[in-house]
Amino acid sequence: MRKHTSRLLAVAVTAALAATPLAATAVPASAATASASADSFYAYDGSAPLASFEPGAVLKTRTLTYHLVGLPTPVRAIQLLYRTTDAQGRPAANVTTVVRSLTGDSTKAVSYQSFYDSLDPADSPSRAIAGDLSLGGLIPNAESLFLIPALTQGYNIVIPDTEGQSADFAAGPEYGTNTLDSIRAAVRSGATGMNADTRFGLLGYSGGAIATNWAAALAPSYAPDVNAKLVGFSEGGLLVAPAHNLKYVDGSLAWSGVIPMAVIGVSRSFGIDLKPYLSDYGLSVYRQLEDGSIIDAVGHYPGLTWKKMAKPQYADPNSVPAFVDAVNRVNLGSAPTPTVPGQIAQGNGGVLEGTFASPAGIGTGDGVMVAGDVRALARQYCATGNGAITYQQYNLLSHLGAAVAWAPTAFVWMNDRFANRPAPSDCGHIPAGNDLTPERAVPAS
Known part of the structure; x- marks a missing residue:
């Protein structure tokens, strides 16, 4: 059944891509492909220390055929291994994929951040595009549908592996630096057709929204050169304060599997070991998902709670100092305010999911993301000097449904930013949200 579905998806998306004017980007069938299991492209093997390169320096380049669920399309993709910085401030190497503008326009580009949400590097967008097929990799394959409007409108498209090469799921700051670099x-690669005058828009939903917002927030300090090129960011289904989200999905039927995924990913990113605080059952779940994707988690652990995963004395996650430190580091409420216009969308129809209460709105969130947190962040941006923020709340839509509603509005909004039209604002009209102050540690029981 999975193979049949995958082939149908590939045929549908390939047909849609084939309907666009791709002749200029066609490549022979013998163009390079790659296997994630034995692909030396992903490892930096140069003689100079990685730290000797500036963030964003291109380390390797290759051109290959853009694949969908393992099937080649007429589209050419350029992949770059580049130097970046991980969540602990260390130099790292990562991969991004570029699809050049079909019209040859070098002035505009969209950086699209995928919601591939996985703890396995094999599920990254670059590997799916290179032709390697994995179950978790079906997500970035399906997302190709989101990119068709950008292709048909002449945009260059940049698709980073936002989680890095160790797949640090939910580690927002690392998502941000990977995206900016x-x-x-x-821009620095001579193979992409882009240059110092190319302007960029940031686009992403769910896990892609994490990368999009952290990139926008970190750009003024970490990459002012990139910030100067940004026209804005558009996102939906955003993770703001992970400690709230863990309470929200705690015990839910569908999304509770995100709890161990986030614990693993954030721990991996910051070099924190949370295993000593887990029960035997918690350790079992941890091992099952250590290399899993969102496909392995959602719906697989109905009713899972932190309390079931932790040793009795750590039933309150805030009694674990390392946990408190980790969730505070990835709380967007403590990050800087972006200086470019932003469009933020959020579903609020997941009323039956989770237990975290919100002071305003029909529901508490979309089933996995907390709407009150997203409203609070949008209001915070308005209050701290960014008056070009729009906020749309879909009160009847869950996390998946809101993605469908957000996508077409995102491209309309982004087109206006590239056209230099004044950015709209909802500041002063966004309903109240939740308290985003950092978590406080409590004694273990």
Whole structure:
């Protein structure tokens, strides 16, 4: 059944891509492909220390055929191995994929951040595009549908592996630096057709929204050169304060599997070991998902709670100092305010999911993301000097449904930013949200 579905998806998306004017980007069938299991492209093997390169420096380049669920399309993709910075401030190497403008326009580009949400590097967008097929990799394959409007409108497209090469799921700051250095690499590479005058828009939903917002927030300090090129960011289904989200999905039927995924990913990113605080059952779940994707988690652990995963004395996650430290580091409420216009969308129809209460709105969130947190962040941006923020709340839509509603509005909004039209604002009209102050540690029981 999975193979049949995958082939149908590939045929549908390939047909849609074939309907666009792709003749200029066609490549022979013998163009390079790659297997994630034995692909030396992903490892930096140069003689100079990685730290000797500036963030965004291009380390390797290759051109290959853009694949969908393992099937080649007429589209050419350029992949870059580039230098970036991980969540602990260490130099790292990462990969991004570039699809050049079909019209040859070098002035505009969209950086699209995928919601591939996985703890396995094999599920990254670059590997799916290179032709390697994995179950978790079906997500970035399906997302190709989101990119068709950008292709038909002449945009260059940049698709970073936002989670890095160790797949640090939910580690927002690392998502941000990977995204910003991907843009730097795309501009610096002579193979992409882009240059110092190319302007960029940031686009992403769910896990892609994490990368999009952290990139926008970190750009003024980490990459002012990139910030100067940004026209704005559009996102939906955003993770703001992970400690709230863990309470929200705690015990839910569908999304509770995100709890161990986030624990693993954030721990991996910051070099924190949370295993000593887990029960035997918690350790079992941890091992099952250590290399899993969102496909392995959602719906697989109905009713899972932190309390079931933790040793009795750590039933309150805030009694674990390492946990408190980790969730505070990835709380967007403590990150800087972006200086470019933003469009933020959020579903609020997941009323039956989770237990975290919100002071306003029909529901508490979309089933996995907390709407009150997203409203609070949008209001915070307005209050701290960014008056070009729009906020749309879909009160009847869940996390998946809101993605469908957000996508077409995102491209309309982004087109206006590239056209230099004044950015709209909802500041002063966004309903109240939740308290985003950092978590406080409590004694273990």
